[in-house]
Amino acid sequence: MALSNTKIRGVKPSEKPIKLFDGGGLFLLVTPQGSKLWRLKYRHEGKEKLLALGTYPEISLADAREQRDKARKQIAHGIDPGTFRKAQRQAETEETETFEVIAREWYAKFINIWSKGHAATILRRMNIDLFPWIGNRPIADIKAPELLAVLRRVEGRGALESAHRIRTIAGQVFRYAVATGRSERDPSADLKGALPQPGGKHHAAITDPKEVAPLLRAIDGYQGHFVVKCALRLAPMFFVRPGELRHAEWAEIDLDEAVWNIPSHKMKTKQAHIVPLSSQAIKILTELKQLTGASRYVFPSGRSFARPMSENTINAALRYMGYDKDTMTGQGFRAIARTILDEVLQVRPDFIEHQLAHAVRDPNGRAYNRTAHLDERRKMMQTWADYLDRLKTGAQVVPFKTAKG
Numbered sequence: 001m002a003l004s005n006t007k008i009r010g011v012k013p014s015e016k017p018i019k020l021f022d023g024g025g026l027f028l029l030v031t032p033q034g035s036k037l038w039r040l041k042y043r044h045e046g047k048e049k050l051l052a053l054g055t056y057p058e059i060s061l062a063d064a065r066e067q068r069d070k071a072r073k074q075i076a077h078g079i080d081p082g083t084f085r086k087a088q089r090q091a092e093t094e095e096t097e098t099f100e101v102i103a104r105e106w107y108a109k110f111i112n113i114w115s116k117g118h119a120a121t122i123l124r125r126m127n128i129d130l131f132p133w134i135g136n137r138p139i140a141d142i143k144a145p146e147l148l149a150v151l152r153r154v155e156g157r158g159a160l161e162s163a164h165r166i167r168t169i170a171g172q173v174f175r176y177a178v179a180t181g182r183s184e185r186d187p188s189a190d191l192k193g194a195l196p197q198p199g200g201k202h203h204a205a206i207t208d209p210k211e212v213a214p215l216l217r218a219i220d221g222y223q224g225h226f227v228v229k230c231a232l233r234l235a236p237m238f239f240v241r242p243g244e245l246r247h248a249e250w251a252e253i254d255l256d257e258a259v260w261n262i263p264s265h266k267m268k269t270k271q272a273h274i275v276p277l278s279s280q281a282i283k284i285l286t287e288l289k290q291l292t293g294a295s296r297y298v299f300p301s302g303r304s305f306a307r308p309m310s311e312n313t314i315n316a317a318l319r320y321m322g323y324d325k326d327t328m329t330g331q332g333f334r335a336i337a338r339t340i341l342d343e344v345l346q347v348r349p350d351f352i353e354h355q356l357a358h359a360v361r362d363p364n365g366r367a368y369n370r371t372a373h374l375d376e377r378r379k380m381m382q383t384w385a386d387y388l389d390r391l392k393t394g395a396q397v398v399p400f401k402t403a404k405g
Contacts, residue, residue, distance in 0.1 A: 003028065005061055008036065026068040028056060038064045040071055044080045051082050077111050078120045084108065097182050099142060099173065100126075100135035106176040113265075117243045117311065122169055129154050129166050139174070140183045144190035151195060163195055206328050207339040209391055212236075215328065216392040218321045228317050230288045231299045231309065235330065237281050237385050239337035239356065241268060242330040246309040248298040250289065255282055258378075273357045274371065276378040278385035337384065345387060351376050 003022040011020060011030055018030040025041040038053035053059060053067045071081035087104040103126055111119050133150045134142055147170060154163040171188035178186060206212055219232045235245060244262055253260045260275040267273050277285070285298070292298060295305035302309075314330035334356060341347040355377050 003061060008056060008061065011036075022061075022065070022068075024068050024072060026053075026064060028064075038067075040068055040081070042071065042075055042081065044075060044082075049080070049082055051085070077116060078123050079108070079111070097139055097177075098136050099139045100131045102139050102177050102180075102182055103130070103135075103173045106173050109176075113270075116247075125162070125166055125169060129162070130170060139177045142174075142187060144187040147187050148191055148194055151191070155195060160196060164197075167191060167195070206323075206332065207336055209340060209344060212336055212340070212388075213391040213394065215323070216388060218323075220392065222317065222321060224317055224320065225302055227288070227292060227299050227302070227309065228313055230284055231314060232317055233284055234281060235314065235333045236336060236388055237278060237381070238275055239334045240273075240275060241334070241357075242311065242314055244273075245330075246297075246299055246311065246313070249296055250293060250298055251296075253277075253285060253298065255285060255289075258282060267357060269357055271357070274374060274377075275355075276374070276381045278382045280385040280389065281381075340387070341380070341384060345383065347380050347383075348376075351380055355380065 003020055007020070008028060011018065011028075013030055013032050013034045015032055017032065020028040020030065022028070027039055027041065029037040029039050031037065036056035038056060038059055040051040040053055042049055042051065051071060053064050056064075059067075074081045074084060084104065087101050107119075107123065107126070114122070130150065133153070134146065137146070147167075150170075151163045151167055154160075154166055167188050171186055174183060174186035174188055177183035206215055216236065219229070219236075222229045222232060231245060235242075238245060238260075240262070244266055247266055248260065248262075252262060255277070258277040260277060262273040262275065264270050264272045288298065292300055292305070297305070297308045299309040301307040315325070318328050318330070319325070338352055338356060341352050342349060351373055354373055
């Protein structure tokens, strides 16, 4: 039962502490001395934690609920409310303007414009590769050689590309500090050219139709969870980014209109995107809806309908089917579509690029909107699904075109 002010005022202290729960982890702790203390119980990174929210009646029931809701939103975005509050308190004093305090302030300011996956990646990289080394240092005192030493540690474990990404994150934090008057300059700018450039890296993918056919048959024969099997079957048809696929929501899918409308905040380009649904995709989704239709997500986690499928699920399923990481990945379905639609089915490249949600511009340099060439893309997606069916059944398929030039 949710708490009420009448119940809170009426409770009397006893020899042992009393806990009155309100829901969502919020409870009122009544001590033997008569104090009434708001507490929030929550879990972060698998650990149970407790956050003090103040004393009743100074903090009213409505105030406590508002703090609880704010904390739960932070948890949903990968932020520990206790750590965040500590960083905020530190930021209030001039002498504790450390790199970590300002980095967390910057993170909290921009998290709402990032996808959840991107936000989680940034926080993880800061926690592992930046905070342990320069987190406690006053940000204004950090110079280029000190930051380079941090990046060299990352490079030393064979993660050169990660070192470049961490330099970018650090640079964004330093520039935020400059803009807010806490530092004079961005030392990461002095490190341009200090790290070797990583070699070109592409996500592993099978692009020869003769090799794609066995992959499609392996997916059809997959013996794992039905939700995962549906995601595997739809991945080559949709060829969206893996994060976009696993975060698909039933509210975004209109089976009658045969479209999946992906909102802008889920897209890498921050532009809303439309995926036309082929008849084959509609059939799979209709069947899947009977199982997961009560969930927010089309592909919920195997443990909870309240969360989407794990980011590793598709790749793990591919490994189970015998495809190692150097042969095929979830991202590789995009390469399959891009290559075969162009080289085999000879679809106009701009139609393909639109459907891949790449930045495509008109002759005047303006970005096309999400409905550009929608009719043509509908036809392309149905043609593509039909082609995949023919591949799977072993029908005669069109070979690659001869290389141009």
